[in-house]
Amino acid sequence: MSRPRNDTLLRALLRQPTEYTPVWLMRQAGRYLPEYRATRAHAGSFMDLCRSSAFATEVTLQPLERYALDAAILFSDILTVPDAMGLGLSFVEGEGPRFERPLRDADAIRALAVPPMESLQYVFDAVASIRRALKDSVPLIGFSGSPFTLACYMIEGGSSSDFRNVKALMYSRPELLHHILDVNARTVTDYLNAQIAHGAQALMIFDTWGGVLAPDAYREFSLRYMQQIVDGLERRYEGEDVPIVLFTKGGGQWIEDIAATGCDAVGLDWTTDIGVARARVGHQVALQGNLDPGVLMGAPDHVAIEARRVLDAYGPHYGHVFNLGHGISQFTPHDNVRVLVDTVHEYSRTMLAQVMPPDHDYGTDEAGDSGVGLWLPS
Numbered sequence: 001m002s003r004p005r006n007d008t009l010l011r012a013l014l015r016q017p018t019e020y021t022p023v024w025l026m027r028q029a030g031r032y033l034p035e036y037r038a039t040r041a042h043a044g045s046f047m048d049l050c051r052s053s054a055f056a057t058e059v060t061l062q063p064l065e066r067y068a069l070d071a072a073i074l075f076s077d078i079l080t081v082p083d084a085m086g087l088g089l090s091f092v093e094g095e096g097p098r099f100e101r102p103l104r105d106a107d108a109i110r111a112l113a114v115p116p117m118e119s120l121q122y123v124f125d126a127v128a129s130i131r132r133a134l135k136d137s138v139p140l141i142g143f144s145g146s147p148f149t150l151a152c153y154m155i156e157g158g159s160s161s162d163f164r165n166v167k168a169l170m171y172s173r174p175e176l177l178h179h180i181l182d183v184n185a186r187t188v189t190d191y192l193n194a195q196i197a198h199g200a201q202a203l204m205i206f207d208t209w210g211g212v213l214a215p216d217a218y219r220e221f222s223l224r225y226m227q228q229i230v231d232g233l234e235r236r237y238e239g240e241d242v243p244i245v246l247f248t249k250g251g252g253q254w255i256e257d258i259a260a261t262g263c264d265a266v267g268l269d270w271t272t273d274i275g276v277a278r279a280r281v282g283h284q285v286a287l288q289g290n291l292d293p294g295v296l297m298g299a300p301d302h303v304a305i306e307a308r309r310v311l312d313a314y315g316p317h318y319g320h321v322f323n324l325g326h327g328i329s330q331f332t333p334h335d336n337v338r339v340l341v342d343t344v345h346e347y348s349r350t351m352l353a354q355v356m357p358p359d360h361d362y363g364t365d366e367a368g369d370s371g372v373g374l375w376l377p378s
């Protein structure tokens with residue numbers, strides 16, 4: 001597998017030295033871009049975009065043509081997996097995702113099985129097509145939903161404000177929920193390994209709803225199944241490391257547990273101070289995040305101030321991938337994205353110039369991690 005010319009993201013995820021902090025944005029290809037809206041109108045629907053590798057490739061590259069982003073992310077959706085399991089996915093305009101056959105009885109749950117990976121071949125074709133189009137410029141990130149987050153949509157049948165069906169099942173027939181989660185974890189493991197085999201160079205698991213759980217329930221119903229996936233992934237492919245990021249929205253209080261899965265990086269939403277998070281787990285994992293996406297609704301000079309605030313909070317250390325704390329809003333003024341990306345690059349270049357250059361012996365910084373310390377002249 002050839003390494004991209006700009007491999008800053010891969011090095012940061014592996015906590016290796018970089019000249020600046022790499023940046024990409026969750027949902028970077030999406031409705032805030034007029035060219036995305038045009039392609040989507042042309043394709044017909046969101047799922048038509050996902051099912052065509054030509055359209056998926058086109059929209060994946062759109063944000064990279066505008067901004068100096070350090071990674072591409074596969075254009076698809078986490079809900080392709082339950083769709084392949086036969087639940088019947090559709091996206092209703094203005095309402096979000098809907099499943100025709102949500103899991104609402106024990107028989108439907110017992111019948112759930114790992115789908116043949118051929119039913120997701122269109123996703124793997126998109127991965128291969130995007131890799132060809134990127135021509136080894138920047139790395140391609142593959143992704144999946146977490147078993148628990150997928151189960152939330154599969155049981156509720158769509159988005160939910162209280163997850164009452166999920167919690168009713170969890171606290172009445174936990175063995176049935178465990179069956180769904182185990183099928184999801186085995187499916188996601190196969191799905192992500194196939195994305196790697198088709199060219200994904202880093203992976204991210206989106207646990208959007210793990211944060212709605214009580215601590216013990218989080219460990220039992222969400223983290224445990226992400227651990228099962230981490231254990232089952234090909235962590236190296238054709239001689240290259242394939243780093244994996246775990247992101248639990250609302251999971252800031254559990255980052256030690258998340259880091260202990262053996263993932264390479266932990267994604268943070270904006271409610272956790274990234275400097276405090278680094279002191280807690282920075283000797284073990286890289287951190288990805290964590291600007292409040294709402295900052296992008298503000299004035300450009302505030303975007304720059306708030307971006308620098310996140311970089312200052314992390315400090316002059318390797319192992320940070322700049323991102324938002326959740327997906328970019330469709331109402332984002334797109335010129336603010338340029339201010340954000342350029343500020344992250346320029347400011348972090350100055351900050352990281354203070355870190356010991358890679359051809360020197362590394363010190364050990366206050367968190368006990370070698371290779372990321374400040375250089376102190378002897």
Ligand code: CP3
Pocket residue numbers: 025026027028029030031040046073074075076077078079091095096097143159206208327
């Ligand atoms: O990040 C990227 O640019 C890659 C593409 C991507 C999409 N969805 C495209 C998308 C990724 C990584 C996702 C992940 C996803 N999908 C998550 C986890 C991340 C998160 O946001 O918490 C979740 C929960 C979903 C499920 C989903 N997909 C919902 C709830 C919705 C409707 C809400 C909305 O924003 O409209 C979608 C649709 C969706 N997925 C869109 C995009 C660009 C908007 C569809 C459109 O064009 O109308």
